[in-house]
Amino acid sequence: MTKLFLFLCLLFLSVAAMSQDLIILHNQDTIRCSIIQITSDNITYHAEGKTENQSISVLPVYKTMKASGDYRFISPKINIVDEDDWRKVLVLDSVAQVEGMYKIEILQSHSTIGIKWNIGTDERMKRKAIEELQRQAAQLQAQAIVLTFTDSFYTYNGTEANVICVAYAYKPSTDSAIKNRNKMNKYQNR
Numbered sequence: 001m002t003k004l005f006l007f008l009c010l011l012f013l014s015v016a017a018m019s020q021d022l023i024i025l026h027n028q029d030t031i032r033c034s035i036i037q038i039t040s041d042n043i044t045y046h047a048e049g050k051t052e053n054q055s056i057s058v059l060p061v062y063k064t065m066k067a068s069g070d071y072r073f074i075s076p077k078i079n080i081v082d083e084d085d086w087r088k089v090l091v092l093d094s095v096a097q098v099e100g101m102y103k104i105e106i107l108q109s110h111s112t113i114g115i116k117w118n119i120g121t122d123e124r125m126k127r128k129a130i131e132e133l134q135r136q137a138a139q140l141q142a143q144a145i146v147l148t149f150t151d152s153f154y155t156y157n158g159t160e161a162n163v164i165c166v167a168y169a170y171k172p173s174t175d176s177a178i179k180n181r182n183k184m185n186k187y188q189n190r
Helices: 001-018 085-089 121-139 174-188
Strands: 023-026 031-038 042-047 052-058 061-065 072-075 090-092 102-111 144-155 160-168
Touching: 023 042, 085 121, 090 121, 102 121, 121 144, 121 160
Parallel strands: 090 144
Antiparallel strands: 023 031, 023 061, 031 042, 042 052, 061 072, 102 160, 144 160
8 A cells, every 4th residue: 555655656746747848948958947928038937946937038949848748939040150140140239138048258349431420321330340240259159249339439530330249159158169260360360
């Protein structure tokens, strides 16, 4: 009788442990949790062993699987192989949009054009600087950048723009990606 009782308890505990929701990330990590809410921007969940609810941006999430077996695809994976994929790098304006991703590096770009006081020149310079940041982020295999500072101003030489951002990726940075970027910069600066 006690063996039967022990068996039923173990069976109940194993079923309870298996009846959790899963959040599957693009980097193949899995979060075992109870999903509370899915919005267009983020997923709120209660993680095992945590007292407070957690949230993660939808950007690093591939899909969710409910304990019932229902699944939902959340976001497509952004594959960045090299600098040629720079147009795929997302330009974002809030750190909340990359919650759950890894901070890779702080990037800066400066662009100048010899035209003064022309309508729209400062916006063109900002766009040019942001495109350069996307190229730098692609060299690091980062999927997104979050703009932290943008400024444009007029000088005697023309219009200038400075833009600073933080690059984010699905996976932590590898030294090889940063070394490749530094190597490419050495060749470009010659």
